[in-house]
Amino acid sequence: MINAVKRLRSVCLLAVATCLTPGAAWAADIAVLCSQGLKTVVEDLAPQFEAQTGDHLVVAYDTSALLKSQIEAGKPFDVVVLTPPLITALIQQGKVADGSATTLARTGLGLAVKKGAVRPDITTAETLKHALASAGSVAYSTSGVSGSMFSAALQKLGIADEVKAKAKPVPNGLTGDVVVHGEADLAVQLMPELMSVSGVDVVGPFPADLQSYVVLTGGVSTSATDKARAEAFLAFLKKPSVAAVIRQKGLEPS
CATH class of the missing domain: 3.40.190.10 (Periplasmic binding protein-like II)
Structure with missing residues (x-):
């Protein structure tokens, strides 16, 4: 009986420790459709974002026009990075959340x-x-x-x-x-x-x-699995510390 209680206590302590470990219990995949214009930036910064949050970025790259077509055809996503007119069109179609558009950079x-x-x-x-x-x-x-x-x-x-x-x-x-x-x-x-x-x-x-110049703007899907996580990724790309990487990759931060 004592051994059983000890085992139960150990399990509970392990569960508590896991919950208190940042990102460990609540990690999730974030599906990102990203214009090729921001590809080098995202590839460079993805490990940093994942280390900070515990979440995992699943990113697909293509031209803005082709990504918009994929979204219109039903491709699921949490975050998208396109040119402003295309983001606006997707907002009007109800595929990107109104108010989520975030200007990231231009090139x-x-x-x-x-x-x-x-x-x-x-x-x-x-x-x-x-x-x-x-x-x-x-x-x-x-x-x-x-x-x-x-x-x-x-x-x-x-x-x-x-x-x-x-x-x-x-x-x-x-x-x-x-x-x-x-x-x-x-x-x-x-x-x-x-x-x-x-x-x-x-x-x-x-x-x-x-x-x-092409301006690159991010937006959050109206069907995002977790809108808070999607918004957190866009907020991460706007951090002052990220600006240096954006410049290094041939863009100008907004």
Whole structure:
């Protein structure tokens, strides 16, 4: 009888200790659908968030447009990071909670070459024009916002038809991968997307007079498994300590 009481006491003490261990008893998965523009940031910071909370991030990356389509097709999620117009559209559809939209960062277009290749001068509109016109092929995204931004820049430079005639359209994924595989000489995409490809050298951002920016905004699903946990992840990405990582990855914190 005494042994049974001792065993019961030990079990109770273990249960109490487990409950008092941060995150141990209440850990959960948080499903995140994230624009590729914030991929390098989330990959870098995920272990820190998980260590602090005990929760586990299950993240899927793609272009904002494709992620929105997946959500509209019924893909479940807790947190989504897209461009503001797409977040607004999902709020109107009742898929993202009204009032949950959180501006996280912004980033602009950049250009990359295969690692070790000669880096063209793109510091001015004229030198960028020369680099694009003289390249054998330029890879650019057709599903993300960067594609329309690139098209606008080409129009300003007056070489849209010339470049598009020899361009390598990329319907999804990273344009840097196309350059790594030798299918194009230059890759154009958002700076953090280019920086996420290990086989390229990022030449730099477009010059200011040709630059456009993509704002990345987070939102919480109206069907989130645990809205408080989802909100906690977005709050984590807004911490002052996270700003340095955001800048390091080619974005500007908001």
